[in-house]
Amino acid sequence: MAKVLPKTDVVTVGVGWFGGIVAAELTKAGYNVVGLDKGKEKNIKDYQLTHDEVRYPIRGEGYQKLTKETYTYRNTLDQEATPIRDKATSVIGEGIGGGGSHWGAQTHRYYPYDFEIKTKTIEKYGDGKIPTDMTIQDWGITYDELEPYFDKFEKMAGISGEPDPNYPERSNPYPNPPLKKSEALRLFEETTKQMGYQPFMIPTGTVSQSYTNPDGQQLNACQYCAFCGSNYCEYGAKADPVVTVIPTAQKTGKFDLRTHAKVTRVLHDGQKATGVLYQDTRTGEEFEQPADLVVLTSYVFNNVRLLLLSGIGEPYNPQTGTGVIGKNFTDHHGITISFGLFDDKKFNNYAATGAYGMAITDYTGDLFDHTNLDFIHGGQIELRITGTAPIANNLTAPGTSTWGKDFKRESLFYANRSLMVFTQKATMPFKNHYLDLDPNYKDENSDPLIRITWDYSNNDRGIHDFLQQKHIEILEEMKATHILPVPIPEHYTGGLAFQHNGGGVIMGSDPTNSAINNYLQMWDMDNLFVCGASAFPHFSATNPTTTAAALTYRATEGMIQFLKNGGGQLVVAKNEKQLV
Amino acid sequence: MSEQEKNNPILDKRSSRRTFIKNSGLTVGGLVLGGAIGSLIGKEEVPTQQQAVSGVVHETNDYSEALQFFTRTEDFNALAAATEQIYPEDEHGPGAIKLGVPYYIDKQLASPWGRNADDYMERPFNNGATPLNRGDIMIQGIRKLNDVANTKHQMAFNAISEDEQIIILQDFESGNIELPLVSSAEFFGLLRQLTIEGCYCDPMHGGNKNMEGWKMREFPGAYMSFIDVVESKEFVVKNPISLSNHLH
Known part of the structure; x- marks a missing residue:
């Protein structure tokens, strides 16, 4: 029998960025918050001595062990799914801070087009532009409504950047100036400006100068040491829940953070959540934590899995297109990359940060005419410098063997002579891409694993071909000796590379096609909120954290209102079918 | 490193001679790891313990070169x-x-x-x-x-x-x-x-002996900061440092 603990106001499942934001905002408002995380406690003292390529990026020291639990994937509905077995190919963050401790900290806002993608696409191109199996929908919120919360996240995280000339004016400048420009970035900037583009420094949470955020937390100035994405920041120079929102919650005295606490069910009476059931991962002992408000703030997979295991919401059915839990799942790891090798130039690329680079947004959203293109949306073109970690970076001229004498000579020659042009593609949802429970594979409690059904779409391939051509043009102008365009894989193979998954518990304005409202509150259960990129109806071109965090900041206002008013839906549901 | 060391086959378990004098040359521009991280930022160079004891000649055997996994x-x-x-x-x-x-x-x-x-x-x-x-x-x-x-x-x-x-x-x-x-x-x-x-790998794992793998590709290793290099127009070759430098 589970031991029943005293009731709290709010319980969060997971204590990364979104659990940390909820804990900080709700404790500051005077509520008691219990944060449950299945991983370990950590703080900045654990971040020392992390300049180790083998231990961190290669073996995945900062990632969750898969010993007891993983996820499975398949490409199509008729296949049997395979579990991801190797810990290093699943990069879900371990312990408090979650993925926010090992992220690269690239922090673009999603574009105005994203939030009204269906309406805007039909307005301009007609219904026929959207393939029948592409399940895009509006998000139930606009960019302007979300702008103050983008701003709030950026101030909390000390984002360093400069405005993107293609997108709306910001209500406030970035709290810190952009990072310094290396010679490689200056070359990209000069070349692309001559080509008529408007490059800008990528905004990032590796802060350019010493900064104190509105909560009084200090971030130090980034040192360009390049042990960044996949690593923890030894300097405390990278925005991370462990050095920002978690200590902010802790200093209120109202945050009860419990580690090694794996939530196995959301408890409910069919109408309302009563709390959560969790397990001490060391002893197996079970606890029931009652709460007025339950907030799911773990990674996309676990948010969806907990709802399915707890019998909350209608599971999505790809045959009929009905149901919402698991719907519109997207994977955003299929990056389009083109390398340039420069026989006559050497770059100091060992000096870098997790999101060090410049970007061009001319081919994002609907900034360019798609009339004669076989895809919608697009992607940024970025020059990205991620360091020269020597195990991972061994480029050679085309036709060279991957080992032996030629490999050694060529990979040494190009070790400091390569540049990477990089596009993260906006990823559209499809009827047959979704999450559900795997029928074969289980965790240590005999609960089924989450199963991904997903593959690259024609939309992805269209964006890839279109943008890689632009990469090649830029690298030619930059006078690369060799250009190595990396092809799009034939099929999705389940690895994560970053933590860029979306959907499964999507937001919207209509309960028949969305699971949560624009305060991330479940339509079916008023006192249950689900935060994170699981709310995204589609995945835009760039990294998810800024938009997911902005939605979560807004959601915390809804949670406070909900607790003050003693319950109720914060948004009046619409039926989109009746409106048409 | 000396010619004599270069010629030592790795599989041959003769002792190799190392000096702290040699290592002290590898700390240029490096920073000692300390508790007060913030206080280190912006400083050009911090003397290390290795420099403090420079001149001490120290004989070592590489006792770590034996087999833990293979049996034959x-x-x-x-x-x-x-x-x-x-x-x-x-x-x-x-x-x-x-x-x-x-x-x-x-x-x-x-x-x-x-x-x-x-x-x-x-x-x-x-x-x-x-x-x-x-x-x-x-x-x-x-x-x-x-x-x-x-x-x-x-x-x-x-x-x-x-x-x-x-x-x-x-x-x-x-x-x-x-x-x-x-x-x-x-x-x-x-x-x-x-x-x-x-x-x-970092040499602490047993490979990349004397950081020679890094030297061949001009990879500087485990520096705490490249803020002095990032904007440089020309390529800058730095003597590599390893994680052991962060502890000693």
């Missing part, structure tokens, strides 16, 4: 020869053997990673997944290297010519060799990955 020396010899073909010694500098790669691989396979301790290993293993752990795959593949060499040339893998070794490795790489429960291509992929890791 013939397996280890075949492994060493295979890694050297993947990353050979040439005019740029040492190959896998002198960089310590075979010992690196032995230590990795003896670690929890070699036993897939953090991986999901529940049955069934479908769709080409192998039930073997990494150590099993390596032992099996290496013994097959010797089997194939014996069949074709009546000698152990490390005793045949370089060209003969390369042809056999290419056969493994293309998946042409039968192995139980795993493809020879998967074994070769693991062997190649481990070899590259051993050439370029």
Whole structure:
């Protein structure tokens, strides 16, 4: 029998960025918050001595062990799914801070087009532009409504950047100036400006100068040491829940953070959540934590899995297109990359940060005419410098063997002579891409694993071909000796590379096609909120954290209102079918 | 490093001579790790403990070069020869053997990673997944290297010519060799990955001896800061430093 603990106001499942934001905002408002995380406690003292390529990026020291639990994937509905077995190919963050401790900290806002993608696409191109199996929908919120919360996240995280000339004016400048420009970035900037583009420094949470955020937390100035994405920041120079929102919650005295606490069910009476059931991962002992408000703030997979295991919401059915839990799942790891090798130039690329680079947004959203293109949306073109970690970076001229004498000579020659042009593609949802429970594979409690059904779409391939051509043009102008365009894989193979998954518990304005409202509150259960990129109806071109965090900041206002008013839906549901 | 050290084959367990004087030259621009991280930022150079004791001559044996995982020396010899073909010694500098790669691989396979301790290993293993752990795959593949060499040339893998070794490795790489429960291509992929890791890992793991792997590619290693270099127009070569520099 589970031991029943005293009731709290709010319980969060997971204590990364979104659990940390909820804990900080709700404790500051005077509520008691219990944060449950299945991983370990950590703080900045654990971040020392992390300049180790083998231990961190290669073996995945900062990632969750898969010993007891993983996820499975398949490409199509008729296949049997395979579990991801190797810990290093699943990069879900371990312990408090979650993925926010090992992220690269690239922090673009999603574009105005994203939030009204269906309406805007039909307005301009007609219904026929959207393939029948592409399940895009509006998000139930606009960019302007979300702008103050983008701003709030950026101030909390000390984002360093400069405005993107293609997108709306910001209500406030970035709290810190952009990072310094290396010679490689200056070359990209000069070349692309001559080509008529408007490059800008990528905004990032590796802060350019010493900064104190509105909560009084200090971030130090980034040192360009390049042990960044996949690593923890030894300097405390990278925005991370462990050095920002978690200590902010802790200093209120109202945050009860419990580690090694794996939530196995959301408890409910069919109408309302009563709390959560969790397990001490060391002893197996079970606890029931009652709460007025339950907030799911773990990674996309676990948010969806907990709802399915707890019998909350209608599971999505790809045959009929009905149901919402698991719907519109997207994977955003299929990056389009083109390398340039420069026989006559050497770059100091060992000096870098997790999101060090410049970007061009001319081919994002609907900034360019798609009339004669076989895809919608697009992607940024970025020059990205991620360091020269020597195990991972061994480029050679085309036709060279991957080992032996030629490999050694060529990979040494190009070790400091390569540049990477990089596009993260906006990823559209499809009827047959979704999450559900795997029928074969289980965790240590005999609960089924989450199963991904997903593959690259024609939309992805269209964006890839279109943008890689632009990469090649830029690298030619930059006078690369060799250009190595990396092809799009034939099929999705389940690895994560970053933590860029979306959907499964999507937001919207209509309960028949969305699971949560624009305060991330479940339509079916008023006192249950689900935060994170699981709310995204589609995945835009760039990294998810800024938009997911902005939605979560807004959601915390809804949670406070909900607790003050003693319950109720914060948004009046619409039926989109009746409106048409 | 001295010529004498350069000529020391890694597999030969003679003691190597090191001095703190030599190491002190590697700390230029480096920062000592300290509790008060913020206080270090912006400082140009901080003297290290190594500099403080410079002049002390210190004799060491490399007692870490023995086998934790492999049980048969013939397996280890075949492994060493295979890694050297993947990353050979040439005019740029040492190959896998002198960089310590075979010992690196032995230590990795003896670690929890070699036993897939953090991986999901529940049955069934479908769709080409192998039930073997990494150590099993390596032992099996290496013994097959010797089997194939014996069949074709009546000698152990490390005793045949370089060209003969390369042809056999290419056969493994293309998946042409039968192995139980795993493809020879998967074994070769693991062997190649481990070899590259051993050439370029932090030296504390047993490979990249004296940071010579890093020196060949002008990789500076575990610096705390490159704020002095990031905007430079010209390429800047820095003497590499390793993680041991952060502790001592």
